[in-house]
Amino acid sequence: MTAQYESTAAPLAGFWIARLMHPVTERHKEWNAAQLPLAYAEGELFDRTRPGLRDEDGRIQFHYLGQPVERAAPVALTEHPLVARGVGRYADSPLLPRDCKGHFPCPEAGIWRASVAEDHPSAPVFNQWHRQAYVARGDHFPEPRAQHLAINAHEVTWQWLGQANESRGDLEYVSLGGSEITAAQS
Incomplete structure (x- = not known):
């Protein structure tokens, strides 16, 4: 997914993160590093408030990070057949x-x-x-x-x-x- 300008809407639902297009100063780099991914619905307008930036800092783009995926539950270890029969045991x-x-x-x-x-x-x-x-x-x-x-x-x-x-x-x-x-x- 290509980066989207701040004046557009999210073409895809999921998490997007804002980044300055051309970070030049240390303050710009710190601003980029402080951004957190935000969830947007498909067609929802990106946040245009630009907190901490001025107009002369340049434009920002939103980069698509994807949809959250539920992790599979950890596979439970099955009991060893000898332990189940009482013939063996687990030990450290x-x-x-x-x-x-x-x-x-x-x-x-x-x-x-x-x-x-x-x-x-x-x-x-x-x-x-x-x-x-x-x-x-x-x-x-x-x-x-x-x-x-x-x-x-x-x-x-x-x-x-x-x-x-x-x-x-x-x-x-x-x-x-x-x-x-x-x-x-x-």
Whole structure:
């Protein structure tokens, strides 16, 4: 849409903004910058009052900016099917990843995910999302050989996913699955 002179009517409904045709002074540039878009109906005369301008400042034109468009509502994230079935849960990822080799004692209580190097022969079978365990601080990580896998403990890297349970004194409150179960901490 071409710019329209101030003495005309809006050929199209929508938002228009006034601009001096030839801004030369700093005051002219400030006037242009201070203008806000105004809504005009089709055929409505443009504002001719020119607030803050004198006749010698020159002519102004109105520039078409368009019609407002309603933004689409944000798409709601659908719940993951494993969460819906109660098999999985949402959790915040730790800020800094904590990794530990499987032959060391657990440095932090919480949920840990196991994996081996991608070039390990058992990687396609072992590196699965469900290879997780809740391990208390100081305990040993689960031994892959106990699961009949040809993987040594020192080949497994455990990544800390977060603390699922809350310790209150000598009791640990297990908070998976909706209801709290209290278990004595050993």
